[in-house]
Amino acid sequence: MQDLRINEQRLWDTLMEMGEIGGTEKGGCNRLAGTDLDKQSRDIFVAWCKACGCEISIDKIGNIFARRPGLNNDLPAVGTGSHLDTQPTGGKFDGVFGVLSGVEVLRTLHENNIETPTPMEFSVWTNEEGSRFQPAMQGSGTYVGRFDLETELNKTDVNGIRLGDELARIGYLGDMELGSRNMGAFFEAHIEQGPILEDEKKAIGIVRLGQGIRWYNIEVVGRPSHSGTTPMHLRKDAMLAAAAIVTEMKAIADRHENGLGTVGFMQVWPNSRNTIPGNVKFSADLRNPRPDVLLTMHEELLAFAEKIAEEHGLDVNIDPFWYFAPVEFNASDDVKAATEKLGYSHMDIYAGAGHDACYMADLVPTGMIFTPCLNGISHNEAEYSSPEECAAGANVLLHTMLEASERIAKQHQA
Numbered sequence: 001m002q003d004l005r006i007n008e009q010r011l012w013d014t015l016m017e018m019g020e021i022g023g024t025e026k027g028g029c030n031r032l033a034g035t036d037l038d039k040q041s042r043d044i045f046v047a048w049c050k051a052c053g054c055e056i057s058i059d060k061i062g063n064i065f066a067r068r069p070g071l072n073n074d075l076p077a078v079g080t081g082s083h084l085d086t087q088p089t090g091g092k093f094d095g096v097f098g099v100l101s102g103v104e105v106l107r108t109l110h111e112n113n114i115e116t117p118t119p120m121e122f123s124v125w126t127n128e129e130g131s132r133f134q135p136a137m138q139g140s141g142t143y144v145g146r147f148d149l150e151t152e153l154n155k156t157d158v159n160g161i162r163l164g165d166e167l168a169r170i171g172y173l174g175d176m177e178l179g180s181r182n183m184g185a186f187f188e189a190h191i192e193q194g195p196i197l198e199d200e201k202k203a204i205g206i207v208r209l210g211q212g213i214r215w216y217n218i219e220v221v222g223r224p225s226h227s228g229t230t231p232m233h234l235r236k237d238a239m240l241a242a243a244a245i246v247t248e249m250k251a252i253a254d255r256h257e258n259g260l261g262t263v264g265f266m267q268v269w270p271n272s273r274n275t276i277p278g279n280v281k282f283s284a285d286l287r288n289p290r291p292d293v294l295l296t297m298h299e300e301l302l303a304f305a306e307k308i309a310e311e312h313g314l315d316v317n318i319d320p321f322w323y324f325a326p327v328e329f330n331a332s333d334d335v336k337a338a339t340e341k342l343g344y345s346h347m348d349i350y351a352g353a354g355h356d357a358c359y360m361a362d363l364v365p366t367g368m369i370f371t372p373c374l375n376g377i378s379h380n381e382a383e384y385s386s387p388e389e390c391a392a393g394a395n396v397l398l399h400t401m402l403e404a405s406e407r408i409a410k411q412h413q414a
């Protein structure tokens with residue numbers, strides 16, 4: 001078992017074959033959730049899993065589970081999976097690499113007639129990208145109970161088409177209850193989507209945390225007046241106050257290790273060249289892997305907004321409407337053990353983006369395996385990982401799952 005390795009060429013060919021479904025001219029992928037192309041990618045995944053003797057189940061939000069029996073099928077399975085949907089100008093690897101690494105693990109076990117102590121389960125999660133339907137990670141979030149099923153099935157795309165209708169139309173609105181799989185651990189392999197592994201020349205990132213996120217809607221209420229007749233000291237310029245807060249977002253991020261701060265959306269009223277802005281609405285996004293640090297960043301933003309309101313003599317209203325607590329990946333030691341056994345260079349890392357594994361961590365011990373991607377580019381048609389980089393990630397997934405299966409079997413014996 002120690003010498004067992006996945007087939008690098010077969011994994012690569014499978015990635016390229018999947019990449020043709022919705023393939024774009026620039027070498028990327030456009031495969032939105034619930035479309036005919038999504039159906040094609042799901043169908044081929046199901047066919048590949050069936051060819052290796054898996055039993056297929058589909059739940060009420062369209063997540064697919066392919067189960068390979070083990071020596072004791074009463075034991076909880078070791079699961080892996082990710083998503084097959086992409087951004088409109090997405091790449092061939094984001095999500096797909098995780099799903100197809102799973103398929104490659106399955107094929108490796110199958111062709112070597114390996115009987116694992118527990119069942120192994122290979123999954124595809126519905127609409128991870130949140131591009132056609134919102135929110136992102138919709139399938140996994142609904143599966144673990146973070147979102148209400150009916151609400152999510154009723155979500156519509158820009159043309160008013162319901163997710164539930166699309167899933168039914170493409171044949172993937174199942175009847176299996178949400179959260180009902182007997183799973184003892186879950187692992188997701190994913191490209192890093194950032195530059196750190198490449199920069200540090202490491203083959204594998206052992207993901208310890210998914211970082212925390214705080215989102216805000218901020219409104220500055222000043223007073224609109226003529227830009228040519230209002231002296232500077234008599235103005236209540238909402239834009240100036242907003243600009244100070246935007247700049248402070250970077251200062252807050254810089255003051256804290258691993259801090260990130262972004263303002264990516266802004267509306268100015270009346271948005272006219274010769275009127276002092278009376279009202280500015282904008283978004284704010286603060287992130288940190290540590291909950292205590294993220295709370296401090298949050299408090300600093302609120303305090304700064306209060307100070308600015310006073311200094312500028314206007315109102316600043318902040319609505320902190322969303323908090324995503326940092327996720328701890330409790331099964332990352334299995335990933336580390338497998339990586340060290342295989343002799344790959346590695347480092348601990350945290351996930352900057354959301355992943356299906358972040359929600360699965362609600363239910364079972366979970367781990368993530370990151371692999372490098374060229375120039376850290378993702379959500380882009382130029383997204384690229386080399387065959388060797390992909391193979392390293394899939395080998396770690398294989399041995400992580402074997403490790404976890406042994407561990408679960410032992411725990412249930414004791």
Ligand SMILES: [Zn+2]
Nearest residue numbers: 083094095128
């Ligand atoms: Zn992804």
